[in-house]
Amino acid sequence: MRRLLFAAVLGLCLTGAAHAHEYSAGDLRIAHPWTRPTVAGAPVAAGYFEVTNTGKTADRLVSAASPNATRVEIHQSSMEGGVMRMKALPQGVEIPAGGTVRLAPGGLHLMLMGPNKAFLQGDRIPLTLTFAKAGKVAVQLAAESRPASAPAAMPEGHKH
Template sequence: MKLPALLALASALVLSSIAGAASAQDIELGKLKISAAHARPTVPMQPAGGAYVTIENRGDNPDTLISASSPVAASTQIHTMRMEDNVMRMREVGKLELPPHARVTMKPGDGYHLMLVGLRQPLKSGERFPLTLIFENAGRTEVMVSVDEAPGR
């Protein structure tokens, strides 16, 4: 992806995703609790979108989110967004470490998110799609992601 397109995509994710909405689905996988799986609608021809979940490690041992996938995209990558030198920077991190008794809340604009690359169709408000998460120790689970508008629109 070329830099101008990547910057436009990052800006679109930040601007269209001001706040997260909770999903009614909570998944228990060993000592992990996965909740609040959601995504924002995309526009036609948008090549990528973001998905967000909250992962709580209730155990005494660390775990790691090592990959994710969804049939709505060609690939799903674990990304982080951080403000560096007054510039919002997004980068793929490959994995997400989950320390014991810690919670990671993925959210738009700052922190972690799951980048859905090569969308096969637009993500439409009111729809849901499956997202598979694979953890180093806890194994694999599937969550349903709700597509919804940012509050206040």
């Protein structure tokens, strides 16, 4: 049984790239929002994506919300004295003109507080991002397993 389950998960991972998804709003391109699968009752879940600003002026991710979480915060993880710490960024995150900001494990991320269900492999979790200029952008977080030891999990040349 356990081996069958593993094979099923691996199969989904291998086909994951086929499900890459992207959103755009104004000058912003939002590539492949995703989250890790969770169990029911998990206190938090994380959200990751890359946002590229193709415009000539900076924008700012100011907030996010999901019908599947009590609230969503913007967090920064960092190593302090060998301990991984997280802090909330109430001012949000600037998206510089011509730049890409990456929300990824171990760094910037969205924290979904109080998920109201388990996020299962293959689920799409609705999420609304609010930018200072581009406004509200509705995206979906794809729930997918990625190895913890490979936070980047994006082979070179992997394009969305």
